[in-house]
Amino acid sequence: MNARILIVCSEAVPLVKTGGLADVITSLARALRRRGLDATVMMPGYPAALDQARNLEEAGVLADLPGGPGRLLSGTMPEHDVPVLLLCTPGFARRTGNPYVDECGQEFADNAQCFGTLAHAVVAVCGGATALAPPHVVHANDWHAGLVPALLRLKRIGEIGTLFTIHNLAFQGNFPLDCAAGLGIPPAMLGPDGLEFWGRLSFLKAGIRYADCISTVSHSYAAEILTPRFGHGMDGLLNERKRDLLAIRNGVDTDTWNPAGDALIARPFSPTDMRGKSVCKRELQALFNLPPDPFAPILAVGSRITHQKMADVAQASLPTVLQRYPRAQLIVLGCGDHAYEQGFARLAQDFPGRVAAHIGYDEKRAHALHAGADMLLHGSRFEPFGLTPLYSMRYGTIPIASRVGGIIDTIADARLSGPPPQGASGILFDGEDADSMTTAVSRAFALYENPGEWHAMQRNAMSADFSWSQPAEQYAAAYRGIAAQAVKELFAVRPEAPEVDIPAYKTA
Numbered sequence: 396m397n398a399r400i401l402i403v404c405s406e407a408v409p410l411v412k413t414g415g416l417a418d419v420i421t422s423l424a425r426a427l428r429r430r431g432l433d434a435t436v437m438m439p440g441y442p443a444a445l446d447q448a449r450n451l452e453e454a455g456v457l458a459d460l461p462g463g464p465g466r467l468l469s470g471t472m473p474e475h476d477v478p479v480l481l482l483c484t485p486g487f488a489r490r491t492g493n494p495y496v497d498e499c500g501q502e503f504a505d506n507a508q509c510f511g512t513l514a515h516a517v518v519a520v521c522g523g524a525t526a527l528a529p530p531h532v533v534h535a536n537d538w539h540a541g542l543v544p545a546l547l548r549l550k551r552i553g554e555i556g557t558l559f560t561i562h563n564l565a566f567q568g569n570f571p572l573d574c575a576a577g578l579g580i581p582p583a584m585l586g587p588d589g590l591e592f593w594g595r596l597s598f599l600k601a602g603i604r605y606a607d608c609i610s611t612v613s614h615s616y617a618a619e620i621l622t623p624r625f626g627h628g629m630d631g632l633l634n635e636r637k638r639d640l641l642a643i644r645n646g647v648d649t650d651t652w653n654p655a656g657d658a659l660i661a662r663p664f665s666p667t668d669m670r671g672k673s674v675c676k677r678e679l680q681a682l683f684n685l686p687p688d689p690f691a692p693i694l695a696v697g698s699r700i701t702h703q704k705m706a707d708v709a710q711a712s713l714p715t716v717l718q719r720y721p722r723a724q725l726i727v728l729g730c731g732d733h734a735y736e737q738g739f740a741r742l743a744q745d746f747p748g749r750v751a752a753h754i755g756y757d758e759k760r761a762h763a764l765h766a767g768a769d770m771l772l773h774g775s776r777f778e779p780f781g782l783t784p785l786y787s788m789r790y791g792t793i794p795i796a797s798r799v800g801g802i803i804d805t806i807a808d809a810r811l812s813g814p815p816p817q818g819a820s821g822i823l824f825d826g827e828d829a830d831s832m833t834t835a836v837s838r839a840f841a842l843y844e845n846p847g848e849w850h851a852m853q854r855n856a857m858s859a860d861f862s863w864s865q866p867a868e869q870y871a872a873a874y875r876g877i878a879a880q881a882v883k884e885l886f887a888v889r890p891e892a893p894e895v896d897i898p899a900y901k902t903a
């Protein structure tokens with residue numbers, strides 16, 4: 396028998412993705428399976444997920460869910476054969492675009508009911524209401540799955556260990572308290588030592604409060620979230636649960652983000668043969684209708700365009716940068732808050748032939764951006780891990796990033812003056828003001844002018860190891876820690892195998 400882990404989440408590549416969480420879920424499941432752990436992803440059956448998942452078959456009808464009956468389909472992810480359970484409900488069927496907000500950026504009115512329903516479906520699987528073998532451990536991720544540990548406690552399903560991972564504390568899933576009854580949450584659980592959070596019902600708090608163990612995705616963020624500045628109001632509770640809080644960093648899917656074998660880029664390249672990068676640069680300029688200048692330093696911005704990602708600060712800083720470096724080009728790829736999106740569109744109008752902005756979500760353009768740019772500007776007011784700068788580093792694109800959260804743990808700072816220390820792989824800056832950002836970008840341009848220093852940084856960036864080996868083993872150890880005594884030995888990891896060698900999550 397293999398250890399069974401049910402990874403509950405709202406998004407997973409390639410089925411649905413709005414941010415780094417989706418990348419992390421699929422690569423974690425793959426990494427666990429390669430080590431002999433039977434990891435299955437359970438998530439909403441959004442239309443896009445149903446379209447792409449393979450081998451779908453009915454795994455059960457769940458009559459007793461808050462949003463009415465739901466169907467559970469089991470299948471596999473395309474490409475990697477990671478087993479997936481998709482919960483189909485009318486609410487999820489309506490989510491044809493972004494799963495959380497409508498076209499105007501307004502949160503869907505039924506988010507609480509939809510994700511509450513997902514949690515109830517997980518509890519039904521755990522309680523044996525379907526023919527599926529219940530998991531030994533449930534790994535719930537972010538607020539979307541926050542009710543799972545609380546409901547398992549409520550239903551007294553105590554033999555299944557629960558790990559709750561915080562990928563971003565800012566997204567909390569807070570709703571009016573009066574939705575509790577419809578979600579099957581009794582008044583006794585609605586006090587301040589339960590799910591109540593500033594007069595609302597918080598899914599995130601439910602996860603933090605009731606999971607056996609909590610984790611977050613970098614050491615620095617784990618320390619930061621215990622402070623009022625980064626705690627988003629949860630620091631008190633997190634301090635109470637500090638002994639159960641683990642830091643397990645994310646990994647990078649090194650197959651997908653691999654300059655030597657990336658089918659989405661114009662020409663492959665590697666640290667020992669960088670010729671392809673020049674071709675990628677030319678292609679990037681063509682893709683964004685910028686002049687094909689091989690000597691123009693290209694600064695990229697590629698992320699959600701939000702306050703968290705310092706879009707406001709970038710828009711205050713970048714005109715100065717563009718005036719100071721007349722040959723530089725700026726390429727923006729992203730979407731998010733409409734006002735900030737318009738700000739970047741205006742910047743492109745103000746600097747024709749030098750700035751291009753694609754407002755939208757586009758995986759192919761993201762690969763082209765990382766491969767063809769010279770630098771990536773990644774400001775963040777807080778950053779749980781920060782996958783995007785690590786992707787850029789894989790392609791020798793040097794990150795200029797805020798010294799917060801996971802960034803501190805992953806980018807070796809070249810510092811703002813003097814020769815870059817050995818091993819430097821990026822430039823970090825402090826503060827949330829335009830001057831600090833401009834100074835850091837100027838430092839990057841200065842280093843770019845010195846090919847010896849720049850190439851050394853590129854080599855460091857490209858060879859940094861952020862594979863899933865270490866985090867997968869740490870997750871396995873965490874699962875073992877919370878699993879019932881009788882099944883703990885199942886969580887001993889096997890040496891990594893290239894292919895899945897365990898049967899998919901099926902009946903017992």
Ligand code: ADP
Binds near residue numbers: 413416418755758761
């Ligand atoms: P976060 O999860 O806070 O958004 P991360 O940097 O950890 O930040 O992960 C973001 C992920 O989303 C990365 O895979 C990044 O490449 C991707 N991404 C963000 N915006 C876009 C976009 N507009 N088009 C394509 N990929 C994007």
